Amino acid sequence: MARSKRYAVAASGQWVDDEDGRRLPAGEVHAWEQGMNQTVCGLSLSRSQLGRFAHIAWSDVLPESGGAADRVQRVCPRCASVAGRRGTDARPAWHRTNPRP
Numbered sequence: 892m893a894r895s896k897r898y899a900v901a902a903s904g905q906w907v908d909d910e911d912g913r914r915l916p917a918g919e920v921h922a923w924e925q926g927m928n929q930t931v932c933g934l935s936l937s938r939s940q941l942g943r944f945a946h947i948a949w950s951d952v953l954p955e956s957g958g959a960a961d962r963v964q965r966v967c968p969r970c971a972s973v974a975g976r977r978g979t980d981a982r983p984a985w986h987r988t989n990p991r992p
């Protein structure tokens with residue numbers, strides 16, 4: 892069985908939370924696989940001047956999660972299609988109830 896990948900976050904901006912002092916992503920966010928020099932959609936991290944947030948999981952920056960998504964303005968649609976728009980424990984969007992033989 893294939894192991895699901897854990898994607899971190901790369902973002903165009905950052906901000907610091909006053910309560911716990913953590914550095915959080917802001918602006919446009921992209922999915923990023925640690926150890927790679929580019930995002931999932933193919934943008935170079937250094938040339939695009941994207942900051943790495945290895946301590947933030949991809950599922951936490953989605954607006955519906957409410958986690959670290961307070962100042963996220965745009966989620967890259969190409970990264971979202973690869974990394975997923977929902978959490979890893981979410982069920983599929985549809986279920987076939989009467990499959991054909």
